[in-house]
Amino acid sequence: MCDQDDFEEMDYARRVALSRRQFGLLTAGAGLAALLPPPADAAPVTGSPVDIRTADGVCDAYFTHPTSGTHPGVLMWPDIFGLRPTFQHMADRLAQSGYAVLVVNPFYRLRKAPTSPPHPSLSDPATRKELMGLMESLTAQVTVTDARAFVPWLDGQPAVSKTLRMASTGYCMGGPFTLRTAAQFPERIGAGATFHGAGLVTGGPDSPHLLIPRIRAQYLMAIAASDDKKQPEAKTILREAFAKAHLHAEIEVYPGTMHGWCVPDLQVYNHDEAEKAWARQLALLGKALRQA
Numbered sequence: 001m002c003d004q005d006d007f008e009e010m011d012y013a014r015r016v017a018l019s020r021r022q023f024g025l026l027t028a029g030a031g032l033a034a035l036l037p038p039p040a041d042a043a044p045v046t047g048s049p050v051d052i053r054t055a056d057g058v059c060d061a062y063f064t065h066p067t068s069g070t071h072p073g074v075l076m077w078p079d080i081f082g083l084r085p086t087f088q089h090m091a092d093r094l095a096q097s098g099y100a101v102l103v104v105n106p107f108y109r110l111r112k113a114p115t116s117p118p119h120p121s122l123s124d125p126a127t128r129k130e131l132m133g134l135m136e137s138l139t140a141q142v143t144v145t146d147a148r149a150f151v152p153w154l155d156g157q158p159a160v161s162k163t164l165r166m167a168s169t170g171y172c173m174g175g176p177f178t179l180r181t182a183a184q185f186p187e188r189i190g191a192g193a194t195f196h197g198a199g200l201v202t203g204g205p206d207s208p209h210l211l212i213p214r215i216r217a218q219y220l221m222a223i224a225a226s227d228d229k230k231q232p233e234a235k236t237i238l239r240e241a242f243a244k245a246h247l248h249a250e251i252e253v254y255p256g257t258m259h260g261w262c263v264p265d266l267q268v269y270n271h272d273e274a275e276k277a278w279a280r281q282l283a284l285l286g287k288a289l290r291q292a
Contacts, residue, residue: 035264035271036089036090036093036264038093038096039093039096039097042096042097043066043067043095043096043097043098044066044067045064045065045066045067045092045095045096046064046065046067047062047063047064047065047088047091047092047095048062048063048064049061049062050062050063050102052104052149052150052153053149054108054145054146054148054149054150055145055148055149056109056142056145056146057108057109058108059104059105059108059146059149059150060083060105060108060112060113061083061102061103061104061105061150062083062087062088062091062102062103063100063101063102063157064088064091064092064095064100064101065095065099065100065101065157065159065160066095066096066098066100066159069159070100070158070159070160070161070162070164071098071099071100071159071160071161071164072098072099072100072160072161072164072165072166072167072285072289072290073099073100073101073102073151073154073155073157073160073161073166073167074094074099074100074101074102074166074167074168074169074285075102075104075147075150075151075154075166075167075168075169075181076090076091076094076101076102076103076104076168076169076170076174077103077104077106077168077169077170077171077173077174077175077177077178078103078104078105078106078171078174079171079172079173079174079260079263080116080131080134080135080172080173081115081116081120081131081265081266082105082106082107082113082114082115082116082134083103083104083105083106083113083114083115084113084114084116084265085265086263086264086265087103087263088103089264090103090263090264091103097282097285099167099285100154100157100159100160100161102150102153102154104146104150106138106146106174106177107134107137107138109137109142110134110137115134116131135173138173138177140180140206143176143177143180143181144180144184147168147177147180147181147184147185148184150181151166151181151184151185151188151189154166155188164289164290164291165188165189165190165191165288165289166185166188166189166190166191166289167189167190167191167192167193167217167285167288167289168181168182168189168191168192168193168217169192169193169194169195169281170192170193170194170195170197171194171195171196171197171262171263172195172196172197172198172259172260172263173198173199174194174197175194175195175196175197175198175199175200175208175221176194176197176198176199176200176208178192178193178194178197179192179200179208179209179211179212179215180208180211182211182215182216182217183211183214183215186214186215186216186217187216189215189216189217190216190217190218190288190289191217191218191219191220191284191285191288191289192215192217192218192219192220193219193220193221193222193281193284193285194219194220194221194222195222195262195263195277196222196223196224196227196257196259196260196261196262197221197223198227198259200221200234200238201231201233201234201237201238209237209238209241210241212238212241212242212244212245212247213241213244213245215245215247216247217247217288218247218248218249218284218287218288219242219247219248219249219250219251219284220249220250220277220280220281220284221235221238221249221250221251221252222252222254222262222277222280223235223251223252223253223254224253224254224257224258224259224260224261225253225254225255225256225257225258226257226258226259227259228253235251235253238251239251250280250284254270254273254276254277255273256270256273257270257273258270261273261274262274262277262278
């Protein structure tokens with residue numbers, strides 16, 4: 001998952017990139033709409049907050065989908081900063097391309113969203129400690145427990161197709177959660193995508209990459225150049241694992257990117273490379289999910 005080096009990297013970018021005022025304008029609703037324009041053939045969508053009962057309580061989440069018809073479901077796992085307007089906007093944008101998208105608050109056991117302050121100061125030890133505490137509450141078993149609630153919930157929605165397979169996407173710490181979801185529901189999850197996924201390959205017996213033989217999903221793994229520099233062997237291990245499982249996987253390092261580069265409200269955001277990754281996601285979902 002995210003570690004101290006990731007925090008230092010994101011905080012360095014925060015200090016050398018945009019001013020706080022510039023960044024506030026950038027992440028406002030109008031700014032996000034300009035940064036993340038809808039597709040040319042955007043479907044009208046409707047989105048709203050929802051509550052989902054799990055084995056451990058009630059998870060607050062956001063569900064968005066085209067206003068008519070049924071569509072492939074997508075379970076979106078956010079980064080360490082949690083469910084917030086940026087992820088709601090990203091979910092709406094994906095829905096405009098014809099998907100029914102659920103983005104969850106993974107920290108619901110501890111608090112409702114928002115779970116981090118706007119523009120948190122990563123140089124503040126107390127903020128770092130708080131964020132790490134939230135993240136460390138999400139064990140492998142907790143993720144599986146939640147996936148067992150979220151996937152059936154999606155299947156129960158009238159906007160979600162019961163004949164087309166689903167996808168699971170994840171950012172930063174959410175990357176491994178996509179593999180755990182796909183392994184829990186191999187017949188239901190047909191595609192997965194991770195963006196600067198953290199901790200996909202570890203030395204532990206519960207390393208997410210060890211689940212690849214159990215999944216039946218095609219994958220996109222968009223790797224930050226800085227993450228690749230710290231763990232250059234990870235991409236090779238992942239490619240070999242998918243190849244051995246006879247699964248299609250696009251595993252690429254995006255040049256010049258830093259950890260967190262796909263999320264618009266982070267100062268490490270790299271618009272051009274993020275848009276490339278978004279386009280690759282749409283290509284994957286269109287290929288993997290559009291056949292019954």
